Amino acid sequence: MKDGIILLDTKAGKELGFTGDKFWYGSYLWKKDGYIYVSFIQSREKRKKHLSKLFDTILKGYGIKVPTPSVIMKAILIKKDFERTEECSEGYPENVEVWVKEKTK
Numbered sequence: 001m002k003d004g005i006i007l008l009d010t011k012a013g014k015e016l017g018f019t020g021d022k023f024w025y026g027s028y029l030w031k032k033d034g035y036i037y038v039s040f041i042q043s044r045e046k047r048k049k050h051l052s053k054l055f056d057t058i059l060k061g062y063g064i065k066v067p068t069p070s071v072i073m074k075a076i077l078i079k080k081d082f083e084r085t086e087e088c089s090e091g092y093p094e095n096v097e098v099w100v101k102e103k104t105k
Helices: 011-016 050-059 071-079
Strands: 004-007 028-032 035-040 063-067 083-088 095-101
Touching: 004 011, 011 028, 011 050, 050 063, 071 095
Parallel strands: 035 063
Antiparallel strands: 004 028, 028 035, 063 095, 083 095
């Protein structure tokens, strides 16, 4: 999969299970250097584990990074053993909070 944006229902999106029946349109992912960034995502149905399944699929081939998560997302990331880090981000003068989980081996 090449680096760049991953939109719902695209070939790359479907490979990951990132589809419009599970997530609201406007949601997107971004692939860069062996990681899938989850920048904006919203599940269509709460408590259906769509996000957990997406994370599990991604982790089979890529690490996951979640920059500046919302309070709800941060609680999910803590529960799923993501680690809090900081990264330099283009266009920002300071480091930003990024939660990371490495791909499964």
